[in-house]
Amino acid sequence: MKTKLEAKAPWEKGLLKVTEDGRHFCCGEEPFFLLGDTAWLLFHQLTLEESYVYLRNRKELGYNVILADFIHTADQKNLAGDSALTEGDPARPNTEGTFWTHVDAVMEMGRELGLYMGILPVWGSSVVKSGRMNMDNVDAYMDFVLNRYHDFPNIIWVVGGDVRGDAAYDVFRHMGKRMKEDNPDRLVTYHPFGRTSSSLWFHEEDWLDFNLFQSGHRRYDQVSMQEWDDNTAKEGWFGEDSWKYVKRDLGKSPARPVLDGEPSYEWIRQGLHDNSQPYWKAADVRRYAYWSVFAGAAGHVYGHNSIMQFYKDTSREGAFGAKYLWSDAIHHPGGAQMVHLKKLCEWVGFEKGHPAEEYLLSEQGEKYDYISVLAGEDFLLAYTVTGRQIALSLKAYGGRKLQACWMDPVTGMYTYIGMVTGDQATFNPPEREDGTDAVLVLQAEGKGCI
Missing domain, CATH: 3.20.20.80 (Glycosidases)
Known part of the structure; x- marks a missing residue:
């Protein structure tokens, strides 16, 4: 390589x-x-x-x-x-x-x-x-x-x-x-x-x-x-x-x-x-x-x-x-x-992908409580600054299985959550000592986490 x-x-x-x-x-x-x-x-x-x-x-x-x-x-x-x-x-x-x-x-x-x-x-x-x-x-x-x-x-x-x-x-x-x-x-x-x-x-x-x-x-x-x-x-x-x-x-x-x-x-x-x-x-x-x-x-x-x-x-x-x-x-x-x-x-x-704030079921916050969402046909990314719980509508994915992980934006390391399916799902960021922000990564089955 x-x-x-x-x-x-x-x-x-x-x-x-x-x-x-x-x-x-x-x-x-x-x-x-x-x-x-x-x-x-x-x-x-x-x-x-x-x-x-x-x-x-x-x-x-x-x-x-x-x-x-x-x-x-x-x-x-x-x-x-x-x-x-x-x-x-x-x-x-x-x-x-x-x-x-x-x-x-x-x-x-x-x-x-x-x-x-x-x-x-x-x-x-x-x-x-x-x-x-x-x-x-x-x-x-x-x-x-x-x-x-x-x-x-x-x-x-x-x-x-x-x-x-x-x-x-x-x-x-x-x-x-x-x-x-x-x-x-x-x-x-x-x-x-x-x-x-x-x-x-x-x-x-x-x-x-x-x-x-x-x-x-x-x-x-x-x-x-x-x-x-x-x-x-x-x-x-x-x-x-x-x-x-x-x-x-x-x-x-x-x-x-x-x-x-x-x-x-x-x-x-x-x-x-x-x-x-x-x-x-x-x-x-x-x-x-x-x-x-x-x-x-x-x-x-x-x-x-x-x-x-x-x-x-x-x-x-x-x-x-x-x-x-x-x-x-x-x-x-x-x-x-x-x-x-x-x-x-x-x-x-x-x-x-495209900005997809409409997928967010959690009440949208202001300033640092704002949650940003980017979604494509096979993925969804969501970012929280303050470590808020993230509830999402998954209807756009038609019941397909999605692999879910958290990405630590400080280290770039991924933590596997599991498979999710259905019309909606809720995610709670893991706690860490070096910050509160977190990136939720949903990806179509088969691609996995980095």
Whole structure:
């Protein structure tokens, strides 16, 4: 059996594309569960040797997409002190130093490891929103980027960067169109501001292949963070209920895949800007992941505060209360636990499923008591955050025998319950010391538990 590092790159099986139903991804004919990791400053903060350590770790865990931006600020420099742009001008990329050759090398590293790179050519909330990149210079920069990276088979293009689409609508729309025109075979999406989705501005655009939303880093009670919060109440936001963003986007036409491109990061402050606030931890990132995927998302993007900024110097204060070195954070539990969800979805064939809250006979709860259900012809998955009893209608399975197990989302281990049949059944999660969340797995007789 080949190891993950020896396995065929996914694009060698066929183009990464949206499935015919407009809800999921596939490489050729093989379903593709998109599991992304957030590495915004990958090209700026790490040496080549460090980049390999990070990328190999993510590949070995089972991630298949890495999100990073080429330029985070107009005066962006790499570790060697070389600038990305000449005098901060987007129309004049600096090809004299090592900035772009270093980017080339890391991009090639990702290709050799079989990883897709979700690339933002520029971080929108700083460079575009400020006007440094505008309709007068965007084409010169896009010409450079698209020509240089046209032939990489492992690129997913991402417009935006933690910014509302209407902050520079014409520029963002133009970038998306240029990306798709340059190579129609590359997927394109948009990374929005917190508590918003790309669908708010670009859902009907031909260049947009799938929606990203940012459920964000705030608690239910953290409605507004004052001066920097440029959202509007009329658009609605859903607190920590990431599944509601999925439901909203899946209700739009045309059908497009959707996923949470930025949920709460592991070990980031709740609400971001107040260091007196507690941190989001592994149990929280699990909740965001299962809620969104069981609501119909085509995958999930994980993030860790120390990794997204590659915090490596404890002599300086990290952003948003970073307290761990990135090299330690890549071994934190939340990142490893995301892979249990990916394996489960691949095993049952989640792309054949649909959100099925109507199968729930238990009274549906609010906030953390919410139970999410994803069902297909031969399987049913249900997730409880608080360890609630789960009562289900099984009428859709026509009296067939179903093998029932509990999956521990912390360890990925399965506990066999037994065979169930009939019109309904009730299940009580096992108690454990390291959390209360649990995944119920029902599968048609013969497939068993993993």
